[in-house]
Amino acid sequence: MTTTLPGSAARPRPRRVSLVTVRSQIFLLLLTLAFLAPVAWALLSAFKPANRIISDPLSFDPTSATLDNFTRMFADVPIGQGFLNTAVVLVFKGAITLFFAPLAAYGFAKYTFPLKNMLFGTVLITLMLPTIVLIIPLLLQMKELGWVNTYQALILPGAVDAFAVFWMRQVIAAVPDELLDAARVDGCREFALFRRVVLPVIKPALAGLAVLTVMNIYNDFVWPVVVASSERMATLQVVLSTLAQNITGNRIGADYATITGELLAAASVALVPLLVIFVALQRHFINGILAGSVKG
Known part of the structure; x- marks a missing residue:
């Protein structure tokens, strides 16, 4: 039997960190x-x-x-126009995704209607299709609509992403039906039910989806380079892909070292906004990923 001396406090045992x-x-x-x-x-x-x-x-x-690399880069490359186009696409396409994807997911998760499973299966099948398979059909559609080299072509195709619908459906399926029924008994209409009850519950997952959407739109290259061939409509990633050509075209006799320095300067400028957004929203991103991992 151990005794403790008067006036002395029992010392906590130090935690041992395992080798693993x-x-x-x-x-x-x-x-x-x-x-x-x-x-x-x-x-x-x-x-x-x-x-x-x-x-x-x-x-x-x-x-x-x-700062010579940055000074020459801004003089030789229209990177400001690329940032502007990317910002426009990011705001409007991101808003469409974050508005319609949870709505569609809410319908799939909480309502029963004919061919529901078949329609949701069709959404999942589109996740298996490589992006390159859809390029030609989408480009022909944009040409028929007269939308080539326009913001409509950059924003609307793929705005309601299949992965976003699937992920939000898994999250909303975990919302208790009793909570929704109680709101209906209190006289809450369906859209108000979604806005006042469902959205506050899925806010962490929605924040995670917002971060993923920003990253995907910001880094998108294949579709913008196909549908926005003019310099006026080029997004940031398209500008970066043609950066070496712009430098050599605007600076006669530019050597390899000069081109490399301006390429690194442009890449750094393009990296900073995305890095700042991710660092600022990383907590929401992690919470959203964890919220999206629940099984519906």
């Missing part, structure tokens, strides 16, 4: 460094003199940092 936990943390740290190393190299190299990027790519001297 330490190994897991070391592995995750190394994996994080492996993913971040190329990003850090690109960001730091964008501030190096162009000739140093080629001659000494792995070193960085803060005293020699310069």
